[in-house]
Amino acid sequence: MNKAKRVTITDIARLAGVSPGAVSFALNGRPGVSAQTRQRILDIAEESQWLPNSAARALVGSHAGVIGFAVNRSAGTLGAEAFFTDLIAGVQSALAGKRIAMQMVLVSSVEEEVATYRRWHSAKQVDGVIVIDPRDDDPRLPVLRDLALPAVVLGSHASPEGHPATIWLDDSQVAHSLFDYLGALGHRSIAYVAGPAEFQHTRLRTEVLAGLGERGVRGEVIATDFSPAAASTAMRRLLSRLERPTAVVFDNDVMAIAGLRVAQEMGVPVPKDLSVASFDDSVVAGLVHPSITCITRDTFGLGAEAAKFLLEQIDAPDVLADRIGAMPQLTVRESTAVPR
Amino acid sequence: MNKAKRVTITDIARLAGVSPGAVSFALNGRPGVSAQTRQRILDIAEESQWLPNSAARALVGSHAGVIGFAVNRSAGTLGAEAFFTDLIAGVQSALAGKRIAMQMVLVSSVEEEVATYRRWHSAKQVDGVIVIDPRDDDPRLPVLRDLALPAVVLGSHASPEGHPATIWLDDSQVAHSLFDYLGALGHRSIAYVAGPAEFQHTRLRTEVLAGLGERGVRGEVIATDFSPAAASTAMRRLLSRLERPTAVVFDNDVMAIAGLRVAQEMGVPVPKDLSVASFDDSVVAGLVHPSITCITRDTFGLGAEAAKFLLEQIDAPDVLADRIGAMPQLTVRESTAVPR
DNA sequence: GGGTGCAACTATAGCGATTTAGTAAAACGG
DNA sequence: CCGTTTTACTAAATCGCTATAGTTGCACCC
Numbered sequence: 001m002n003k004a005k006r007v008t009i010t011d012i013a014r015l016a017g018v019s020p021g022a023v024s025f026a027l028n029g030r031p032g033v034s035a036q037t038r039q040r041i042l043d044i045a046e047e048s049q050w051l052p053n054s055a056a057r058a059l060v061g062s063h064a065g066v067i068g069f070a071v072n073r074s075a076g077t078l079g080a081e082a083f084f085t086d087l088i089a090g091v092q093s094a095l096a097g098k099r100i101a102m103q104m105v106l107v108s109s110v111e112e113e114v115a116t117y118r119r120w121h122s123a124k125q126v127d128g129v130i131v132i133d134p135r136d137d138d139p140r141l142p143v144l145r146d147l148a149l150p151a152v153v154l155g156s157h158a159s160p161e162g163h164p165a166t167i168w169l170d171d172s173q174v175a176h177s178l179f180d181y182l183g184a185l186g187h188r189s190i191a192y193v194a195g196p197a198e199f200q201h202t203r204l205r206t207e208v209l210a211g212l213g214e215r216g217v218r219g220e221v222i223a224t225d226f227s228p229a230a231a232s233t234a235m236r237r238l239l240s241r242l243e244r245p246t247a248v249v250f251d252n253d254v255m256a257i258a259g260l261r262v263a264q265e266m267g268v269p270v271p272k273d274l275s276v277a278s279f280d281d282s283v284v285a286g287l288v289h290p291s292i293t294c295i296t297r298d299t300f301g302l303g304a305e306a307a308k309f310l311l312e313q314i315d316a317p318d319v320l321a322d323r324i325g326a327m328p329q330l331t332v333r334e335s336t337a338v339p340r
Numbered sequence: 341m342n343k344a345k346r347v348t349i350t351d352i353a354r355l356a357g358v359s360p361g362a363v364s365f366a367l368n369g370r371p372g373v374s375a376q377t378r379q380r381i382l383d384i385a386e387e388s389q390w391l392p393n394s395a396a397r398a399l400v401g402s403h404a405g406v407i408g409f410a411v412n413r414s415a416g417t418l419g420a421e422a423f424f425t426d427l428i429a430g431v432q433s434a435l436a437g438k439r440i441a442m443q444m445v446l447v448s449s450v451e452e453e454v455a456t457y458r459r460w461h462s463a464k465q466v467d468g469v470i471v472i473d474p475r476d477d478d479p480r481l482p483v484l485r486d487l488a489l490p491a492v493v494l495g496s497h498a499s500p501e502g503h504p505a506t507i508w509l510d511d512s513q514v515a516h517s518l519f520d521y522l523g524a525l526g527h528r529s530i531a532y533v534a535g536p537a538e539f540q541h542t543r544l545r546t547e548v549l550a551g552l553g554e555r556g557v558r559g560e561v562i563a564t565d566f567s568p569a570a571a572s573t574a575m576r577r578l579l580s581r582l583e584r585p586t587a588v589v590f591d592n593d594v595m596a597i598a599g600l601r602v603a604q605e606m607g608v609p610v611p612k613d614l615s616v617a618s619f620d621d622s623v624v625a626g627l628v629h630p631s632i633t634c635i636t637r638d639t640f641g642l643g644a645e646a647a648k649f650l651l652e653q654i655d656a657p658d659v660l661a662d663r664i665g666a667m668p669q670l671t672v673r674e675s676t677a678v679p680r
Numbered sequence: 681g682g683g684t685g686c687a688a689c690t691a692t693a694g695c696g697a698t699t700t701a702g703t704a705a706a707a708c709g710g
Numbered sequence: 711c712c713g714t715t716t717t718a719c720t721a722a723a724t725c726g727c728t729a730t731a732g733t734t735g736c737a738c739c740c
Contacts, residue, residue: 006462008726019690024728034688051462055398056726059695064395066443075429075640080623085425089415092446101443101465103406106432122346122391124696125441228623257627264629283420283568287597288628289604300415348696359720364698374718396696399725464726 007050015044027052052099058124067095067310068126069104070116072133077226078106080254082282083299090303091130100311110135114143121147127314130154130306131164134200150317152310154302154325157200162320165313167306169325171201175208177330178277178295179217182247185338187275189218191245193234193255195226202251205279220245224255231255235262244274246339252280256292260335271337281331290334297328347390355384367392392439398464407435407650408466409444410456412473417566418446420594422622423639430643431470440651450475454483461487467654470494470646471504474540490657492650494642494665497540502660505653507646509665511541515548517670518617518635519557522587525678527615529558531585533574533595535566542591545619560585564595571595575602584614586679592620596632600675611677621671630674637668 009027013020018037025032026041033041044050058064069091071084078084091102103126107113117140120126128150131140134157144151144164151164156171182190192209194202202223209219222238224230231250238245239262250256256278260270268274270290278285281294302325309323349363356363358377365372366381373381384390398404409431411424418424431442443466447453457480460466468490471480474497484491484504491504496511522530532549534542542563549559562578564570571590578585579602590596596618600610608614610630618625621634642665649663 006464006726010726020727021691021729022689025689028728030728032688037688049458049462051459053399053726054463054465055395055404056695057728058395059393059399059697059726060728061695062728075426075433078425078429080422082420085418086415088444089418089446092444093415096446101445103441103443104428104432105441106429106436118389119391122389123394124346125394228627254623254627257624261627261629261631283594284597284624287568287594287601289601291601346696349698350696358718360697361699361721362719365719368698370699372718377718393696396725397698399696399727400698401725402698 006053007048008053009050012041012044012048012050015048016041063127063314064124065099066101066103066126067091067307067314068116068120068129069102070107070113070129071104072107072110072113073226074108075106077254080228081226081252081280082284083252083280086282086299087132087303087306090300090305091307092303093300094304094307094311098311110139114140117143117147117149121149128152128310130310135198136200136203138200148317150310150313152306152313154306155200156204161322163317165309165320166322167302167309167325168322169201169302170327171204172208174279174295174328175205177328178249178279179205179209179212179219181330181332182249182275182277182336183212183215183217185247185275185336187245187247187339188216189220189243189245189247191220191222191234191238191248193222193224193231193248193250193259195224195251197223205251218245224251226252226255228254228258231258232262235259236266239263239266239268239274244268246273247275247277247336250276250278253278253282253285253292253294256285256294256335257288260288260290260292271335273340275336275339277336286331286333293333293336294331295328296331298326301326346393347388348393349390352381352384352388352390355388356381394439403467403654404464405439406441406443406466407431407647407654408456408460408469409442410447410453410469411444412447412450412453413566414448415446417594420568421566421592421620422624423592423620426622426639427472427643427646430640430645431647432643433640434644434647434651438651450479454480457483457487457489461489468492468650470650475538476540476543478540488657490650490653492646492653494646495540496544501662503657505649505660506662507642507649507665508662509541509642510667511544512548514619514635514668515545517668518589518619519545519549519552519559521670521672522589522615522617522676523552523555523557525587525615525676527585527587527679528556529560529583529585529587531560531562531574531578531588533562533564533571533588533590533599535564535591537563545591564591566592566595568594568598571598572602575599576606579603579606579608579614584608586613587615587617587676590616590618593618593622593625593632593634596625596634596675597628600628600630600632611675613680615676615679617676626671626673633673633676634671635668636671638666641666 009023013023026038054065131153134155153166222234277293281296285292353360353363366378394405471493474495493506562574617633621636625632
């Protein structure tokens with residue numbers, strides 16, 4: 001068995017004939033060694049394939065070299081939505097090359113999420129976290145503030161400026177761009193099959209839809225748990241009524257696809273008799289037939305920006321300036337049309 | 341600003357009036373302290389919300405408390421496939437409760453993947469890894485063996501038994517269950533739109549299809565990069581020919597959905613004139629119209645099993661007994677039928 | 681020429697756990 | 711009741727790295 005003993009800075013120090021301290025200076029680009037010695041040390045480190053032991057580094061108090069991502073979704077809905085993988089892929093793209101890893105954990109409640117942050121902080125396991133799905137009166141934000149754990153929140157929330165840093169996503173704008181589009185097409189009865197009511201974006205979207213009332217649009221909201229089954233049920237109920245809505249908007253693409261299927265099963269032609277749209281895009285939304293009109297967000301880019309922002313904040317926790325996320329675009333596809 | 345100073349075993353030792361060593365014994369259920377003292381220490385630790393500093397633990401040489409997962413897929417195809425999220429969700433389910441985290445990284449080549457394993461091992465960043473998509477002559481396996489890094493490989497590969505441990509997935513069986521089904525329906529010309537040729541499962545499936553030649557089935561393989569665009573192109577080419585295949589099988593569900601759309605665009609009724617099937621299932625595959633006949637694998641369960649197996653191996657690296665993964669099932673849906 | 685400054689290092693003290701060796705007191709045994 | 715084992719601890723080393731306080735040696739300058 002290959003023992004593969006790990007190379008430490010002490011080994012390098014011995015090889016270079018200097019003290020471990022000098023090696024540390026050299027490897028971290030700190031003053032305290034001559035250019036010549038520094039180069040010699042770097043060469044030896046390279047040759048002997050030295051890699052820093054992250055545990056030791058984390059212990060001495062600098063960085064853990066890890067950012068954390070706690071996802072509060074059931075395992076089932078996780079796999080269905082492309083949002084997470086896209087976001088993660090974006091985060092990874094920003095982390096590539098840097099010696100920073102991402103730790104991910106699935107939690108099943110906000111309480112558990114908060115506990116995870118506490119544990120991560122206490123165990124010095126992560127340097128910062130990415131937080132999604134802000135809620136009204138979000139219990140996570142004060143905790144992150146208390147722990148002084150660097151964080152980037154994606155979305156819009158009521159918290160005052162400052163920690164935690166936020167990439168603001170203007171959900172009202174987003175809701176407007178989709179609902180206004182449907183209104184402009186002539187739809188006067190729109191149903192919105194939403195996710196859980198406690199999410200901030202659900203509330204904002206609901207408000208925007210309600211706001212269209214002045215313009216003669218009757219809106220209706222059905223809360224679900226994001227599952228395709230719930231979407232099917234909602235759709236079936238909507239289409240069984242005498243007064244059907246002429247457009248149904250879903251919170252994500254999987255629910256929209258589920259809804260689409262129900263419409264087809266019930267013989268309701270889309271988009272002729274019914275328009276369908278989704279607040280979330282994905283590759284598949286553009287591939288099904290009819291393809292689904294969606295709000296297209298650069299989730300990958302968002303993930304990358306979030307990671308970069310987080311890293312900046314970890315480096316300089318005091319320099320805080322919230323950012324505005326890229327505005328999502330409306331992608332009109334085949335599933336929406338002028339109502340009959 | 342809340343300083344939130346971290347509690348260490350030294351603090352607990354002081355509070356309990358014992359030495360840090362005794363606290364360590366107590367907290368780890370090791371002999372060396374009286375039952376009474378142990379309880380007192382545990383109580384104090386609980387009260388003061390002590391949590392082990394994982395960096396310190398990793399440094400002394402026990403465990404890092406982290407398992408690693410390096411995914412070699414482009415960011416784009418990652419989000420499209422539910423496989424990864426399902427697998428990850430499964431892994432997480434097995435890790436929940438235990439104090440073990442999962443680190444994930446996206447790599448873009450096998451070389452980079454190998455380098456990642458080297459780095460992880462050298463930096464003692466992970467205790468073990470999960471390896472997917474085995475290849476012919478896989479360069480990763482000898483490296484893992486050399487590093488003696490605990491690992492679990494998912495799939496079938498040519499390596500002799502022993503390290504790394506494997507959960508064998510019988511891809512020939514899987515291929516048989518799908519291709520034989522199509523053959524039994526009466527299909528005599530089957531196209532297989534596959535992933536990259538270097539994957540072991542691509543080869544095995546190709547072999548099975550070729551084997552059907554004796555029974556009068558003409559098979560044909562088109563290699564792609566797993567992207568829906570490539571699937572569309574392949575499908576368009578297949579359907580433009582005079583002699584169309586009567587069934588097309590895709591390596592994953594997203595490609596199948598892309599192919600389905602092409603068929604619909606070209607006015608080829610599915611399943612009447614063309615059967616479509618996929619080697620990978622997902623929620624969406626069952627929701628599109630027509631729903632797609634798939635090989636359904638309990639990916640979530642597989643992830644959970646892989647994680648459990650890996651943890652066992654980390655605990656006892658010498659006790660190795662490969663396992664047989666659960667056999668995937670054929671899920672017949674609307675997209676396949678007797679050919680005209 | 682002796683004080684001052686600076687560059688280039690070394691020595692050493694942690695960080696928070698684990699772990700081994702050592703020690704005092706209690707229990708045991710004949 | 712004395713020698714031996716066991717119990718219940720403490721003291722101290724250790725992991726790999728960082729950071730701070732020295733310690734040289736050499737140039738500079740009035």
